[in-house]
Amino acid sequence: MKSREEGRVGTLGIGALAARFGLAPHVLRHWEAMGLLHPGRDAGGRRRYGPDDLTRVATILILKEAGLGLSTIRSLSAAVDRTARHEILRPAAEELRARIAAAQASLELIEGGLGCEYEDVTRCPNYRRLIAEAVAPIS
Numbered sequence: 001m002k003s004r005e006e007g008r009v010g011t012l013g014i015g016a017l018a019a020r021f022g023l024a025p026h027v028l029r030h031w032e033a034m035g036l037l038h039p040g041r042d043a044g045g046r047r048r049y050g051p052d053d054l055t056r057v058a059t060i061l062i063l064k065e066a067g068l069g070l071s072t073i074r075s076l077s078a079a080v081d082r083t084a085r086h087e088i089l090r091p092a093a094e095e096l097r098a099r100i101a102a103a104q105a106s107l108e109l110i111e112g113g114l115g116c117e118y119e120d121v122t123r124c125p126n127y128r129r130l131i132a133e134a135v136a137p138i139s
Helices: 014-021 025-033 051-065 070-078 082-115 125-135
Strands: none
Touching: 014 025, 014 051, 025 051, 051 070, 070 082, 082 125
């Protein structure tokens, strides 16, 4: 009797591919349903993943780590030219820049608290400056 992981030479079953990347098999099924993966099938109808599929899974994971959502990744994979790619990536870059600025401001506040010599942090010049900026009248 053949194992579920056996099949075409050089391919992996869904369980083996999922394990290789530390994913649950249902994640790969979801990505397939979204059109991100297109695995071949063996004679029994089971998914078989080849080298191109491994590259695709790695690409999806890297793009997700960069902050892109699955629908953006799908659009990016369908983009056929540089202009289309730029139209997809430009908003993602702007969003990431905004998140970086917010994280930088948070770090500044925390480092100000760490560097404050006062017992009462509300007396620290950095804290007072940030509060003054936050409550400044809108001009």
